[in-house]
Structure formats: C-alpha cells, structure tokens
Amino acid sequence: MSAPSVTRRMMxxxxxxxxxxxxxxLLEAIxxxxxxxxxxxxxxxxxxxxxxxxxxxxxxxxxxTWVGPSxxxxxxxxxxxxxxxxxxxxxxxxxxxxxxxxxxxxRQLLEPLFEFFRAVPPPLLVPLLAITFGxxxxxxxxxxxxxxxxxxxxxxxxxxxxxxxxxxxxxxSYQLSTVQRVRFLVLPSAAPQIMAGIRQSLSIALILMVxxxxxxxxxxxxxxxxxxxQNFMIPEMWSGIILLGIIGIALAxxxxxxxxxxxxxxxxxxxxxxx
Amino acid sequence: xxxxxxPVVLGLLGxxxxxxxxxxxxxxxxxxxxxxxxPTEVFAALGRMSLDLHYWRTIGNTLLTWAIGLSIAGVLxxxxxxxxxxxxxxxxxxxxxxxxxxxxxxxxxxxxxxLMLGLDRDASLVIVVYAxxxxxxxxxxxxVADVDPVARDTQRSFGISAPDRFVHLVLPTALPYIxxxxxxxxxxxxxxxxxxxxxxxxxxxxxxxxxxxxxxDYAGVYALVVTAGLLALVINLLxxxxxxxxxxxxxxxxxxxxx
Numbered sequence: 001m002s003a004p005s006v007t008r009r010m011m012x013x014x015x016x017x018x019x020x021x022x023x024x025x026l027l028e029a030i031x032x033x034x035x036x037x038x039x040x041x042x043x044x045x046x047x048x049x050x051x052x053x054x055x056x057x058x059x060x061x062x063x064x065t066w067v068g069p070s071x072x073x074x075x076x077x078x079x080x081x082x083x084x085x086x087x088x089x090x091x092x093x094x095x096x097x098x099x100x101x102x103x104x105x106x107r108q109l110l111e112p113l114f115e116f117f118r119a120v121p122p123p124l125l126v127p128l129l130a131i132t133f134g135x136x137x138x139x140x141x142x143x144x145x146x147x148x149x150x151x152x153x154x155x156x157x158x159x160x161x162x163x164x165x166x167x168x169x170x171x172x173s174y175q176l177s178t179v180q181r182v183r184f185l186v187l188p189s190a191a192p193q194i195m196a197g198i199r200q201s202l203s204i205a206l207i208l209m210v211x212x213x214x215x216x217x218x219x220x221x222x223x224x225x226x227x228x229x230q231n232f233m234i235p236e237m238w239s240g241i242i243l244l245g246i247i248g249i250a251l252a253x254x255x256x257x258x259x260x261x262x263x264x265x266x267x268x269x270x271x272x273x274x275x
Numbered sequence: 276x277x278x279x280x281x282p283v284v285l286g287l288l289g290x291x292x293x294x295x296x297x298x299x300x301x302x303x304x305x306x307x308x309x310x311x312x313x314p315t316e317v318f319a320a321l322g323r324m325s326l327d328l329h330y331w332r333t334i335g336n337t338l339l340t341w342a343i344g345l346s347i348a349g350v351l352x353x354x355x356x357x358x359x360x361x362x363x364x365x366x367x368x369x370x371x372x373x374x375x376x377x378x379x380x381x382x383x384x385x386x387x388x389x390l391m392l393g394l395d396r397d398a399s400l401v402i403v404v405y406a407x408x409x410x411x412x413x414x415x416x417x418x419v420a421d422v423d424p425v426a427r428d429t430q431r432s433f434g435i436s437a438p439d440r441f442v443h444l445v446l447p448t449a450l451p452y453i454x455x456x457x458x459x460x461x462x463x464x465x466x467x468x469x470x471x472x473x474x475x476x477x478x479x480x481x482x483x484x485x486x487x488x489x490x491x492d493y494a495g496v497y498a499l500v501v502t503a504g505l506l507a508l509v510i511n512l513l514x515x516x517x518x519x520x521x522x523x524x525x526x527x528x529x530x531x532x533x534x
Contacts, residue, residue: 032369105285112289113290119504119511121466124480127473207470210382211473214474222382237386238387244382245375
C-alpha cells in the first residue's frame, strides 16, 4: 500500500475565516516552528544548559564552522560521494532490475538471493566492505551503492513484472524493438515503483554516508560532528546536526521535484480515474 | 505442481550458484581469500559461533534494543498520530514542522545522544526511537484521516457516540495503514539498532562484528553479516504473518485468499 499524497486541501475551519487567507497560510507554515524556536531561546535564557546552547549561539557556530574553507574540505566531498553513490545505485539498480524483471527464469533464479541482500542491515556493510576496499573514497562510494541499490533493484523488478499484458502484446504486434519497448513501455509503467524504491534508498544512502565517515575518516561531515562531540564543542556539534538535517530536507525536496517531473502523467491519470 | 515448484527450485539454485561462484572466486584467487573467505569457512565460523552462548546472548541484546525501541516509538506514534490526525487544526499547524523534522537523518543525533546519555543502550534507543517514530506516525496520520466522509456523516446522523465511532470506523480504516507503518518501522528499527551497536558500542551483533574485524577474524565478520540478514528476514516474516492475522477481514488480504 502506498502512502496517499500529502497535499489534501482541508475545508477552511471556523477559525481561519477570522483571518485573511494569506495570513492563515503563513501562520500554518511558520507558526509552530517559531513557537518552538522561541521556547528553546527562552529556556536557554532562563536556565542555561550545557547541552542545549541558545539558537543564536548555534547560528553563530554554524556560520563560523561551515561557511568558509570547511565548505570545500568537508561538505563538498561528503556530498560528492553521496551523489555519486546514489547515481550509481539508481543506474545499476534500474538496469539490472529491468533485465531481471523481463526474463522470468532469471527473476525466479535471483529474487530470493536479492531479497537476502536487501534484508542485511546496510550499516554492517561499512565494516564488512572496509576489509576489502579499505577506507578511501572508493570504499565509501561502494558502501553507498551496495546498501542503496536493493530497494531500487527489487522495486524495478516488481514494476517491470506488472507491465500491463494488453500493452505488452500491443508492443509485440507493433514489432517494437527491444530498446523501444524498454523506453516507451517498460520504464514508464515501472516508474511509480522505481521512484518508490529510490525514495527508500535516499535515506539509506544518507545514513551510510554519515556512518562511514563517523567510523573511518579524517574529513567529512560525519567525522567533523564526531570530532566536535568528543571535544565538547557543543554549539559546533549542534550546527553539524542542523547541517545534516538541512541536507536531509534538501534531498527530500529535490526528490519531490524529480518525482513530480517523472510521475506527473501518473498522478494526472490517478486523479482522472478517481473523478 | 511443476509450476508451483519451479520458483522454489530456481530460487535455491540461485543461492547455491552464488555460493559456488563465491567459493570458486576465493579458491582460485579472483578475490583475496584472506579478506573474502570462501563460504565453507564462513559457514564453519557460523557453526563454531552458534555453539557459543555468547553468540546467542549477542543476538538477544540486539533483539532487546530493537524491541524496546520499536515499542516506545510505536506507542508514541500511535498516540500522537491519532490525536493530530483526528483534529484538522492540529494537522494543519503541525504539517510544516513534521515535514521539517522527518527527513533529518537520525544518525545526525548520535553525538547528542552520546553526550547526554553516555555510551549506553539508552543512547542507541534515542536514535532507534527517533527514526522508527516517523514511519509509524506518518502512516497513522494518513490512516486516521482517510475515514470515508459518507460513513462518518452517516454515523453522526445516527447519533453514534464518539468512542463507538472511533472503534467501529476510525480504527478499522486506520489499521491497514498502521500495520504498514509498523512493518516499515520494524525494518528501520533494526537498521538503527545495528548502527547504534557500530557507532555507540551498545552490545549486540554490530559491536561483535567490529570486534571480529579488529581481531582480523574475517570469516567471523561474514558469518555475523549472514546472521544479521537471517535475523532481518525472520523479523520481516513474523511481522507479515501478524499483519495478515490482524487484517484477515480486510479486502487486501481477503482478495489474496480467494485466489
């Protein structure tokens, strides 16, 4: 069962009619975050706590820590490895998935094996692959690919399998070439499943990026945050947590944009069917 | 009969073929047999370990962290998800905050958890609960809000009390969603339990694996990865069985039985 779309317009409640619509929408978006931030600032002011520095201390540390050379030393390499790993996982996952999904005996041969690979908790791949690949950039990218590929691959297999029989026969009787079939039939009809797989892989890839930097690295976001924690540099540590949060959110937003682009036709179809 | 057996036979063949290829690669020297021990050595190591009580205690520790984390996250998510999902005003005003907090990778809060709680199981539980909470919370939120408006209005006009409406309409509507959330949450909880063992050092499979790697017992490392994979498969299977039992009345499960 797939989660329904988040955007569902509510009926305007009685309270909202007291305010103009734009103000209500604005309040809806930033009201609670502002209240929470205010509470945090207030508690930092009234009872200063070592572990919870005030928001402005964290903001100050954020600018000092991440804006400047550290941007190129820590952030860019981390993100680079993440994006390369993800791109490879997506490409390989879809390619192998289309192949395995299209050939029935191949799917029956490999699916149980792949299900086992997916079941292995991905963080364990970090020490496992460090044995063979060491601790360099290659190792970190291999870890991300090896952990993030399975949801994409197995979802592609499922999606390819579920291609509509009538459409498949139509493609056969129109004598579409293999490339044409994949391009115009298989990939579009498997796209919703593939995107669902990629969504799962995003968070796995991010976790693996951080873990591999926390355990064996001398640069990168995970390394820096651990360093700050071990040296009791609390506001700096918080700024790192917030940076990772921002990266997580940016990935989610980028994915939503990509999904709208790839699956626009699908959502439109669903809505017409429902109406 | 042949049709039904074929996938099973082929699937087994696939696994055996993979093991044979791996054995060949390690023996002939396509991969370094010291770092990638052949399956015979890995399964020998697995056999040796399984005779040791320490191995089972380690698995038990992993399961304990997993179960406590999943339970705490489940209770919190069900309670908050139900309340927020049922009250439209709360739903609207919490949405931006939820969308902001949810994508934060829970590994990001590991340093904070270590500072505040030390290198303890509690620190691992924090990241397990944080990650698992969102999976179940979001599904509960969707599920509770998915109530059929006609059914709701019908119940209202028949004057059915709020508790009855909850038990007979909201709960049955939300249950399939909640079970999906719990199934996803069970997997995520295991991933973060292992993460906690690797990074924070909570006792369990992840920590034992790091120790084996440091001791250069690479067959042991592979054996523990196999253990963790099998454990995850068993957990998946159990959750699916429970899901089918609880949703036996639901269309999605009934439709499969008819076939």
